[in-house]
Amino acid sequence: NTGLGVAVDGKGSILTMRGSTVSETAPHAGAFGVGLQVGTEAEVAGSGCLFDGNTYDGMSVFHTGTKAELSGTVLKGTLPAFDGDFGNGLVVAGGAGVVAHACLFEANATAGVLVINSGTNVSISDSALLNTLPGGALADSSETRGFMVFGDGVLAAQDCSLSLAGSIIAGNSRCGGYFYDRAAGTLSE
Helix, strand or coil, X not given: CECEEEEEECCCXXXXXXXXXXXXXXXXXXXXXXXXXXXXCCEEEEECXXXXXXXXXXXXXXXXXXXXXXXXXXXXXXXXXXXXXXCEEEEEECCCXXXXXXXXXXXXXXXXXXXECCCCEEXXXXXXXXXXXXXXXXXXXXXXXXXXXXCEEEEEECCCEEEEECCEEECCCCEEEEEECCCEEEEEC
């Protein structure tokens, strides 16, 4: 794949994935190489899927009203862009919502899971966020400006909400969970 592995966009667009693999999506002609991109009020349900070795983001979910539900899904080995930017397993932004259960986020760069922007809501349960590698991102918030190096199991910022329950966060190169710029989080058994 080049540019995008799979894209789902627009109100009323719905994709169900079962036992599917999206791998090695490379950047091309201005597209980043994202494994699965879900936007503008689309909906995705994925179970038993593998996103491996994609570029920039293994999966990105963005825009108010956009939803994704994942179970038993693996997002791993996401590579940063040529400039060292991102390499996240899962990015949820712009008011989107994601529920993930029994998922594995492993050996991604920058963040296993990145949650950002007001109204964005993510709930992760019985999952593992492991061995995130150093990676970078341009941080532009009320607290931080400029390119920063991360390596976090989960990174949450800018008025988002993240709930982690019964999950393992271990072996990440910088921080297991990093919450800043008014991010709200709940960690529980």
